[in-house]
Amino acid sequence: MSDVEVGLSFQPLYRQAIELIVRRIALGEWRPGTLLPSEPRLAEQLGVSVGTIRKALQQLVLDGLVERRQGVGTFVATATRERSLFRFFKLVEDSGKRVMPGCEEIARESGPASAAERERLGLAARERVVRIRRLRTVDSQVMMIDDVVLPRSRFAGIESLEEPLPPTLYDFYEQRFGVTVLRVEERLGAIAAGEDDGKLLGVVPGAALLEIARVAFSFEDEPVELRSSRIQTGRYFYLSELS
Amino acid sequence: MSDVEVGLSFQPLYRQAIELIVRRIALGEWRPGTLLPSEPRLAEQLGVSVGTIRKALQQLVLDGLVERRQGVGTFVATATRERSLFRFFKLVEDSGKRVMPGCEEIARESGPASAAERERLGLAARERVVRIRRLRTVDSQVMMIDDVVLPRSRFAGIESLEEPLPPTLYDFYEQRFGVTVLRVEERLGAIAAGEDDGKLLGVVPGAALLEIARVAFSFEDEPVELRSSRIQTGRYFYLSELS
C-alpha cells in the first residue's frame, strides 16, 4: 500500500481519490457531461489501483455527481430537464402520479438582500439579490406560487434577460451560469393564505397552504438559491420517502 | 465465474447473496441484534468468494438492514429508541435543532377497518384494526396529534395492554411483535384545524395545520402501520433533505 499520510488528517486512498475528482469537477475542469478518463487511466494518473478508483467512482455515483454506463464510460452528471424536474420536485396527485405543472413568470427584479436572505445565502452586507415570482399551473389552474431568490454575484445579468426563465431552473443554472445544485434542504410548514397569495391561487384568505422553504446547495455546501413555494393542497401532496 | 443461472431470472451472485440473507432476516431466523457469521463463513456457506459477500453486505448496510463494526462483526440492524426517533422523525425547530417531544396516550381501541384503511393496509374484508391517539407535547404544550392505525392480525393483543404504549413505537413493534419497519412513505399537506383538533392543539378552528399521512412498510413492501399526524407549525418544521 502506498503511504500517502497527510499530516494529521489521514484519509484512505479512495477518499483522497474522491476529493481529487470532486475538486476537478467543482473547479469546472470537468464540466457536466464530460467523459471522465477510464478506470485504468484514472488509476494511473492518481497512482492507485483500479479497484480503488472503482470504489471512489461508485461512491460518486451514490452522491449523484457522476453517471456510469457500461461499455461507454463515466460522465459528470448533468441536470437534464427530466431529472431536474423529478429529482427535487416531490409533489404528487392523490393517485401517486407525479405532477408536471406549467409555469408563468409574473415578476423578476433585482434588489438589496434582506438580513435573513444574506444570512441564509452567506452574503456580505449590501449585496444584491434577484427575486423571481412564478405561478405553477395544472389544467390552467394555479396550484403553486414560487418565489425564487438568487445572489446576483453568482447569476450575473439574470435580471435583465428578455425571455421568461425556463420552467426547470437547475439545468438552466448549470448551462447558463455554471452553477450546479447538488443538494436541497426543505422546511415544510402550514400557513394561512394572505390576501395576495389567496387571490393568485383562487382561495379565500386564511385558507391553509403548504409552504416549502428551500435552500439549494452547490459544492462545498455553498447556498446558491432560496425558494419559497406555497401550495394549495387537497389535490396535491408532498411525497417524502424515507428508509 | 460459477454458473448459477436460474432459469429466466438471472441475477449476479452478490444479488442472490443479498436475497438469501434478507430472506433469513425476514423469516426471523436472524433476528434484530443477531451477530451474522463472519465474511469467510458466509462465503463458505453460500459457495461464493469473500469479495462477493462483502459486496452484498455493503449493499445491506446502505439499505439499513445490517450494521458492521470493525473488529466485531456484522449485526442485523435493530430499531433502538434513539434511531427509532430520528430515523423517520423529521420535525425540527426554527434553529434546525431536532424536536424530542413528550407523549400522552389518550385513546386506544379496536374496531373494524374502513375501506380506505383496508386498501392501504392490504387487509381483507371484515378485518379489524387498532386505533391509537396520542398527543405529542413540547414544554407541556401540545404540538402534534398522532393517530396510529395497526392491523390487529400483526399486532395481536395490543389493544388490551394495560400500560400506555412507549413514545417510540418502532422499537416496540420490533421487540414485542416481531414487526420491522424498513421504510415509510409520507404525504404532506396543509389542512384547516377542525373543532376537535383545534381544542387539543389549542388553536382556533380553521387554523392551518401540517398533516403528515404516513404508511410504514416492512419486508416485501408489506404495509404494517398507518399514521396521521397533525402539527401546529410556526415553531416547528418538517425537514426534508434531498440529494
Place this chain on the structure above:
DNA sequence: TACAATTTGTGCGTATGTATA
C-alpha cells in the same frame, strides 16, 4: 500491561462477462 485471535476495512492484482461504439 502485553499478546494473540478474530473481524472488518483498505488496497492490489487478475480474469472473465457484458454492453457499446
Place this chain on the structure above:
DNA sequence: ATATACATACGCACAAATTGT
C-alpha cells in the same frame, strides 16, 4: 469483427479495531 469500457467475481496481503487471555 474489433476495441474499449464498465460489471462481476475471485484471490491475496496487510491495517485497524475489538475482544479475551
